[in-house]
Amino acid sequence: MRKILVLIFTLISFNCFAVEKTTTFTNEIFNKAQLEGKTVVINSWEKSCTTCKRQIKILDQAENEFKDVLFLSFEQTKDKDIAKQLDIDYWTTIVVYKNNKEVHRSIGQTNKAKIYELIKS
Template sequence: MVDAITDKNFDEETKNGVVLTDFWATWCGPCKMQSPVVDELAKERQDVKFTKMDVDQNQDTAKALGIMAIPTLLVKKDGKIVDRITGYTPKAKLDQILNQYTD
C-alpha cells in the first residue's frame, strides 16, 4: 500500500527504516506512468514503506527539499535522504535502487 502524506506528517512518516516518497501532481503525465510502478513495488516489497505526496497541495516540503521537477522519488533511510530519482523510472531500475538500502 502507498500512503498519501502531507507537509504536516512527512518527517514523522519517513523517519524510520527505508521509505520511498513519490512526489507527484495530478496534471503530470510522467507521474501517471510512475504511479502504477510504485503501487506494484509496494505490493511486492514489505521491506520498504511507500508514500506519495501531491506537490500542489503540499508545497512546503517540496520547496524545502528542492524538488523542481516531478515525478521525483526520494529514498530515505532512518530519516536521512539517501537517494533522489527524477523522472520516470522503470520498475526493475527502481527495485535495484531500493536493494542498495535494504538488508
C-alpha cells in the same frame, strides 16, 4: 465548429491521463518512520503528468512487493510546503530515505528495474 471539436477532444484527452492518487505524506508519519529506521520512498506527482502516472503504477506494484518499506506521496502543485521541506522541485521525483538519510533521488525515472534498484540498495 472544427476548433470547438478539437478543443473538446484535447480536454478529454488530458483528463484520460489524470492520476488517481491522494497525498499520503505527513510530517508525523515521515518522522515516525525515520525514528524507527524504516526505508521511506517519497513520490512527488501531478495529476495531469503522464510520467507521474507511469511512476505511480510502478510504485504501487513496489508497495505490494516491499512490505517493509513505507511509500508516501504528495501532489507537487497542491502541497508546495512539502516540496519545499524536502527540496523537491520536479513533479516526477522519487526520493528514498534509509536510516534517517536521503540515499537516492531520481527525477523522471519510469524504468521499473531501476526504480526497484533504488528501493533495494
